[in-house]
Amino acid sequence: MSLTLQIIDPREDPEPAGWERLRTAAGQCVTWRYDLLRAYAWAAQAPVLLTVLREDGVAVGAVSASLRGLRPRRGLYAGRREPAGILDVHAPGNRSQKGWWFAGDLDPERRRELLRGYVSGVRRELGAGWRSFVWREVSPGEPALLPGRVRVNLPTEPLARLATPRTGIDDWYARLDRARRDSLRRRARGFSADPGLSVQVGPARELVTGSEAAALRAENDLKHRNRLFPLAPLPLPYLEALVGGDEVVAIAYRDGGGRLLGLSLILDHPRWPVCLSWGALPPEDGGRKHLYFDGYVRMVEWAIGAGKTGLVLGKGQAEAKRDLGAELVPSSALAVPL
Structure with a gap:
C-alpha cells in the first residue's frame, strides 16, 4: 500500500477530513478531539505537529509531536520553525496515553512499517536538522516497533x-x-x-x-x-x-x-x-x-x-x-x- 502523510499545524489548519471518525474508530479519548488539539497547540511552549497516516488515501493512524528547537522558548511560541531540534512524540495534554495510535488491531510488522514511514516523511518535511526523536510512554515490547538503530531507553514512572x-x-x-x-x-x-x-x-x-x-x-x-x-x-x-x-x-x-x-x-x-x-x-x-x-x-x-x-x-x-x-x-x- 502507498503511505502518505498529512502534516497539520492544529493552530491554523482545518480539521482533517474524517478526523472524528478516525478518533472514534481508534478508541481515543476526548483529548484528541480537534478543537482541544487546537487549544492545546496555541498554548504549548513548542510547536505541535499532528500527522495523519493514510494508506491509499484512507486514514489508518496518527502521531502528535512537539518540535523542541535547540533554543527553548517561553510562553506562546513564535510561528517561525527552528532549523533543528528534537521531535518529542507525546499525547497532547495527557501523560497516560501515547502520542501515536492506529485504527484497528494492526499486526506488529504493519505498525512498524507505518512508524518508519512517519519518521522518514517527517524528516523530509522538516529538514536535515530534525534528526532526533523522543518517544514517550513506551510500553514493554514496543521498542522493537519504533524506528532507529541507536536508542537510549530512559525509564519513567510506571502507568x-x-x-x-x-x-x-x-x-x-x-x-x-x-x-x-x-x-x-x-x-x-x-x-x-x-x-x-x-x-x-x-x-x-x-x-x-x-x-x-x-x-x-x-x-x-x-x-x-x-x-x-x-x-x-x-x-x-x-x-x-x-x-x-x-x-x-x-x-x-x-x-x-x-x-x-x-x-x-x-x-x-x-x-x-x-x-x-x-x-x-x-x-x-x-x-x-x-x-x-x-x-x-x-x-x-x-x-x-x-x-x-x-x-x-x-x-x-x-x-x-x-x-x-x-x-x-x-x-x-x-x-x-x-
Missing part, C-alpha cells in the same frame, strides 16, 4: 491500571489490606455524612466550570515541573472546552458555601476511562485532609456502576495506587539520536 470487579465495591475492598480497607470505608462514610461537605459524581459540565478546574489543575501541574521537557499547564480555554463537552466525568468536593475543595477529572471511555487529573485545596487554605484517597473510592464506585473494565489511574503516587489494587505497567521514554 497504574486498576481492573474493576463486576460484582460491586465490596469485592474491590476485599483486594486491599485490612488497614487500607478500614480507613477508606471509615472516611467515605464520614465524608458522606458530613453536612458541611458535598460529594458529587457526574458529567463535568454539570458540576464544575473551566475556571474552577484550571485553578486546581494548575497547582497539581506544578508538582510535575521537574521532568525532561516539562509540559505547560493546561490553559483556561482548553479546560473550558474539555469540561464543557460530553466525554468528561467529574468528582467534585465542595464545602457548605459551594467552594470547590477537590476535583478529579476522568476522560470517559467504553472500557478504560483515564483519570486525567486530581487537584485539591491544601488544608491550610480551607481544604480537607484525605480527599485524595476518598476520590479513588468514588472513581471505583462510578466505574463499577457504569460497567467499565477498569480505570487508567495515570502516573505518579505509584506505591499508593498499587496499595489500592492497581497494576503498575513499566513505561519509558525512548530517545533515538540522529
Whole structure:
C-alpha cells in the first residue's frame, strides 16, 4: 500500500477530513478531539505537529509531536520553525496515553512499517536538522516497533491500571489490606455524612466550570515541573472546552458555601476511562485532609456502576495506587539520536 502523510499545524489548519471518525474508530479519548488539539497547540511552549497516516488515501493512524528547537522558548511560541531540534512524540495534554495510535488491531510488522514511514516523511518535511526523536510512554515490547538503530531507553514512572470487579465495591475492598480497607470505608462514610461537605459524581459540565478546574489543575501541574521537557499547564480555554463537552466525568468536593475543595477529572471511555487529573485545596487554605484517597473510592464506585473494565489511574503516587489494587505497567521514554 502507498503511505502518505498529512502534516497539520492544529493552530491554523482545518480539521482533517474524517478526523472524528478516525478518533472514534481508534478508541481515543476526548483529548484528541480537534478543537482541544487546537487549544492545546496555541498554548504549548513548542510547536505541535499532528500527522495523519493514510494508506491509499484512507486514514489508518496518527502521531502528535512537539518540535523542541535547540533554543527553548517561553510562553506562546513564535510561528517561525527552528532549523533543528528534537521531535518529542507525546499525547497532547495527557501523560497516560501515547502520542501515536492506529485504527484497528494492526499486526506488529504493519505498525512498524507505518512508524518508519512517519519518521522518514517527517524528516523530509522538516529538514536535515530534525534528526532526533523522543518517544514517550513506551510500553514493554514496543521498542522493537519504533524506528532507529541507536536508542537510549530512559525509564519513567510506571502507568497504574486498576481492573474493576463486576460484582460491586465490596469485592474491590476485599483486594486491599485490612488497614487500607478500614480507613477508606471509615472516611467515605464520614465524608458522606458530613453536612458541611458535598460529594458529587457526574458529567463535568454539570458540576464544575473551566475556571474552577484550571485553578486546581494548575497547582497539581506544578508538582510535575521537574521532568525532561516539562509540559505547560493546561490553559483556561482548553479546560473550558474539555469540561464543557460530553466525554468528561467529574468528582467534585465542595464545602457548605459551594467552594470547590477537590476535583478529579476522568476522560470517559467504553472500557478504560483515564483519570486525567486530581487537584485539591491544601488544608491550610480551607481544604480537607484525605480527599485524595476518598476520590479513588468514588472513581471505583462510578466505574463499577457504569460497567467499565477498569480505570487508567495515570502516573505518579505509584506505591499508593498499587496499595489500592492497581497494576503498575513499566513505561519509558525512548530517545533515538540522529
